[in-house]
Amino acid sequence: MSVAAMIGDRNIRNMTVGLVQQQNSADITKNLQKLEHNIHQCAQRGAKLVVLQELHNSLYFCQTEDTNKFDLAETIPGPSTEHFGALARELGIVLVTSLFERRASGIYHNTSVVLEKDGSIAGKYRKMHIPDDPAYYEKFYFTPGDLGFNQIETSVGKLGVLVCWDQWYPEAARLMALAGADILIYPTAIGWESTDSADEQQRQQDAWVISQRGHAVANGLPVISVNRVGHEVDPSAQTNGIQFWGHSFVAGPQGEILTKASSNEEQNLVVEIDLVHSENIRRIWPFFRDRRIDAFGELTRRYRD
16 A cells, blocks of 8 residues: 555645744734734635644733733633634634643643634643743743643644643654654744844754754654744843744754744745655654664653762
8 A cells, every 4th residue: 555545544645734923912802813814814825724823812921920920821621712713613724722721720831722623622732841041931830731742633633732842852752753643833932032142043043943853853743833923022121022033934754844934024824744755754764663762761860870
């Protein structure tokens, strides 16, 4: 049986994917209106899977530690899953969202929810790796995820959804691939602090791209990374805020760039991803076959003293 026929048995041979790279404001209503417009544009261009950036409803509120920001959180299911679920149903698309989840009093998560084309919740992923750096005070807000690294089954394929800081960890990508994901997806919020030199800014962005392209190569899977764009001020004035660097992109299973967005402009991208190519790449580069799983036990230790 040919590769195409084998994948055809699953009714999944390719994905037409839309990426929404957006600049947000403090006006959540306007952010939601803009998101809805951009999602419509992607669907009109043929996207059957649309991916949104990290924490897309609001400004990136983690630049400061402010207990009032917990008011932004919502339950899942809740208002956003109802709103975006209705939109997914209207357009007949699978939609990857990124929400501030209120699980219980004092327990909040950075959670990606995947909505099926009938508007139902196909699954969710809670961000596992939580940063705590100047202007990225996420440990103040988010409890580390506890749902593990499990792909989410949808009508367009098996989605390996991770979130932002997870993208620096090869273990997370590998575990999603081992769970059967057809594609790796990273809603993201990352940018520069204005005091960084131009050379340093370029090094940071290059490292970000290279890391994710490496996940694509090592796992023989396409990678979708959707970042915010534009400047957001630091409410505390302790820093000059964050210039989110955009540059959303899709890489193929050999790390090849299939499409990429601007570093400073809002943009909607639509691209078709060939899943037959992923199967073929895994046949010529059988990294999974040659893994020495009998020798990897030390990976579960923090450090080898």
